Amino acid sequence: MPNRVDQYAIGIDIGGTGTKYGLVNHRGDISYRGSNIRTNEYDDVNDFVDDLYKELKPSIDAVGIENIKGIGVGAPNGNVYTGTIDFAPNLPWRGVIPLAKMISDKFGLPCSLTNDANAAAVGEMMYGAARGMRDFIVITLGTGVGSGIVSNGMLIYGHDGFAGELGHTIIRPGGRKHEGTGAHGSLESYASATGIVLTAKEMLQQTDKPTLLRNYPLEQIDSKLVYECAMQGDEIAQEVYRFTGQILGESLANFIMFSSPEAIILFGGVIKAGSLILDPTKEHMEKNLLNIFQNKVKLVLSELKEADAAILGASALVWEKREV
Template identity: 65%
Template structure:
């Protein structure tokens, strides 16, 4: 079994999930702990070391582990540092990969969470065998990873591929986290869908909607989805608009890197055709003829609850022996 296993760690602002994975993408054992409970990274790593050491012992010890992969907010693949992550309590530059490698004496790579998702999809999921694709994660925010010629695009500083922060509507909706106006994340995330619904409720007082039965602070992407499933016209219009904005953005991304596929992952994909039909329509409509009807729009094949661990673990297989 020597070195046929990898550790995957996904660091979120609230929780950290971790597990040990084999080459086929089976998670042999896993665990979870609080990220936000730790004001200092040293106490966080101490707890993580305790949990992971037990799991590594369960699978026969460090000799069976090829490497550790970490997905983290603002994770820099080149330096192994978390750099100024806005949603973590540890501020500034954290040399996380080297700290973990020192604790476990196992080679460690780190990247941001969306890039980890792309590597995971290429290793275990819908992008197996593909050399050119774009991964878009549609959750609380919009993340992305771009693979071209078989390689993840990191750019000169390790932060390339932030498609969620591309401006799609100049002077548009304010993104409170970045101060940008009109970024894709402001429209095509779960938060963006909620904001669109609230705007539509204000701007279209004549349109009947089940959403009017909720106080504004209780309207969520889940509530909007449930209303749309019941045929609510305003909720369906929210998805049509979101799909239009996302489809137009995807057309730009296609003409940039000519991918074989765009793979969508995250909570918004549960809306299925409600969002995918307008996405496909507006993507194709805005492509030059040489790009039309060539790009597959696919949903991730990774189980959502496992994807973070699988994506991070996939970094380990890229490590040189």
């Protein structure tokens, strides 16, 4: 029998556009990776599972199926208790999809499934910045805002499997409308890459100050452009990040007073702005904490490579000890 490091887990990350997958050992070494599956091209989930199997079968045969402990899947609206994807708005399959069972039946291996942000938290605990920690929160800042909360060494799933949607908490009551949910004032509508673009456009309309952003049509402004202008010293672009950091910091203060984590780990494209967003985030986080929480919680960046993080997070579900 192989020892633990000779065993493998398959990690699968299902996104609205593409699906990434890989074969990972217990140390987090990825011996095979792929991303040839375009999720949005599969109207029938059965065809999706069939092609996923075809992509992974050569690597499974290479190491021997007896040396693979299982499959972990991170997916939008993934329910860890039922193994289903429930009404995911950005996937082509409607309703409740029993994906874990479908994958398990096709591959002949046990399959665990949860949402992508929870998978990221397990990945950080297994391979990344949260190794050795028992209480922490992972916040993913990309197109949206995701989160995974670990308390006393266990990921918090809640009674129905959907706990930890911190991105959809209301932090500006009556504020900006979130087009996907219809909610007003949610964290995701401000602190995501999408939110940064909306803030930039609002600031352009609210001030006559000169800015590099005015050199571009409104429809061409994206988060990358805002970042590039901010790095060139543009005051409006830098103010976008200061405002975003303020809202994120205020929100993190609430999350800290709820669960008292050892650290908050930030991950995703938005944090590439570095001190432009991290400094105001830290300032407003500390400013809004009760003194018993101040200067106790580390604000750290993910240690997982962005290109590998989704696969590592999903594969870590296989090794996770979980009580359900």
